[in-house]
Amino acid sequence: MNVDKKLARRYDLIVWDWDGTIMDSTPTIVQCIQQACRDLGFKEPDDSLASSVIGLGIHDSLRRAVPWIEPAHFSKLTERFRYHYLAKDHELHLFKGVRDLLEKLRADGYLLGVATGKSRVGLDRSLQHHQLEHLFHETRTADESFSKPHPGMLLELSDALQVPMRRMLMIGDTTHDLDMAVNAGVDAVAVTYGAHPPDTLKESTSLAHVDDVPQLAQWLDTNLVI
Ligand SMILES: O=C(O)COP(=O)(O)O
Numbered sequence: 001m002n003v004d005k006k007l008a009r010r011y012d013l014i015v016w017d018w019d020g021t022i023m024d025s026t027p028t029i030v031q032c033i034q035q036a037c038r039d040l041g042f043k044e045p046d047d048s049l050a051s052s053v054i055g056l057g058i059h060d061s062l063r064r065a066v067p068w069i070e071p072a073h074f075s076k077l078t079e080r081f082r083y084h085y086l087a088k089d090h091e092l093h094l095f096k097g098v099r100d101l102l103e104k105l106r107a108d109g110y111l112l113g114v115a116t117g118k119s120r121v122g123l124d125r126s127l128q129h130h131q132l133e134h135l136f137h138e139t140r141t142a143d144e145s146f147s148k149p150h151p152g153m154l155l156e157l158s159d160a161l162q163v164p165m166r167r168m169l170m171i172g173d174t175t176h177d178l179d180m181a182v183n184a185g186v187d188a189v190a191v192t193y194g195a196h197p198p199d200t201l202k203e204s205t206s207l208a209h210v211d212d213v214p215q216l217a218q219w220l221d222t223n224l225v226i
Contacts, residue, residue: 008225011187013137013163014105015154017172018116018123019054020194022102022132025092026173029054029195032088033065036080042069054195055117055176057142058082089122094130095193097213102135105220111161114139115153115170115180137161148176151184158184169224171216178204191216 019025030050037044044050045065053061062077069077106112112135116123120141127133138160146152158165170181173194181188182205190206192198193213201209207223210216 010167010224010226011110011169012167013111013113013157013161013169014220015113015115015157015168015170015186016102017055017170017174017177017194018114018118018126020173020196021171021177021191022094022098022114023092023126023130024095026051026054026195028088028092029085032081032084033062035084036062036077037066039080040073040076042066042073042077051195055148055172055174057117057147058119060147061117085122089125090129092126095213097217099130099132101213101217101220102132104217106135110224111137111163113137113157113161115148115157115177116140117142117148117176119143148174149179149183151180151186154180154184154186173201175200175204178206181206189216189219 016022019029030047033050034044050065053064056064058078062074062081066077102112114123114136118141120143123139123141138157140153140156145156158168165185168186170177170186170188171191172178172188173191174196178188178190188206190201190209192201192209192211198209208219210219
């Protein structure tokens with residue numbers, strides 16, 4: 001490898017959000033939240049409210065999506081959500097072009113990580129199903145670490161891979177991802193093809209907003225090096 005090129009890199013570690021950034025899962029998560037409410041006879045959140053909570057981890061997500069129900073009902077609601085999500089999990093697909101992009105970044109020598117609101121079991125199942133495990137150096141899930149927007153997952157990735165915050169880049173589709181990056185002092189790029197509407201993302205701090213995977217690849221190609 002060309003030493004000059006290595007020295008000119010702006011980032012060493014690229015941390016990815018999972019749902020809505022790598023995995024095209026927003027509509028499914030929204031439907032499962034709504035179906036879980038219907039199962040139990042609760043008023044369901046509309047699409048916008050249900051989408052807004054994606055990424056916060058299952059417990060915080062449901063509490064924010066369905067604030068009108070008694071706390072005692074949340075464990076049952078969580079169980080119904082999991083039931084519906086598990087039935088659909090294997091039908092979900094990656095956003096077109098993401099696999100190639102991850103493979104290229106890995107081949108170019110970047111460290112790759114995941115910071116997700118998913119559970120460890122859910123992330124590992126998805127990594128395995130899509131045969132992506134070999135691409136990521138470290139992953140963090142909200143149930144084993146900290147929920148977004150707490151910076152804990154990024155701090156742990158920094159520690160585990162020995163990469164300072166200023167050498168990390170976060171890629172995510174929600175304000176929760178971008179706020180986590182701000183709280184950790186990490187640069188971020190927003191993708192607008194996931195759970196949160198572009199207008200909401202544009203109010204958050206990030207280096208750029210990209211509308212699809214080819215645009216993301218183009219942005220990375222130009223901006224990963226100085
Ligand atoms: O809340 C979820 O399950 C999705 O989590 P993520 O968007 O942080 O990957």
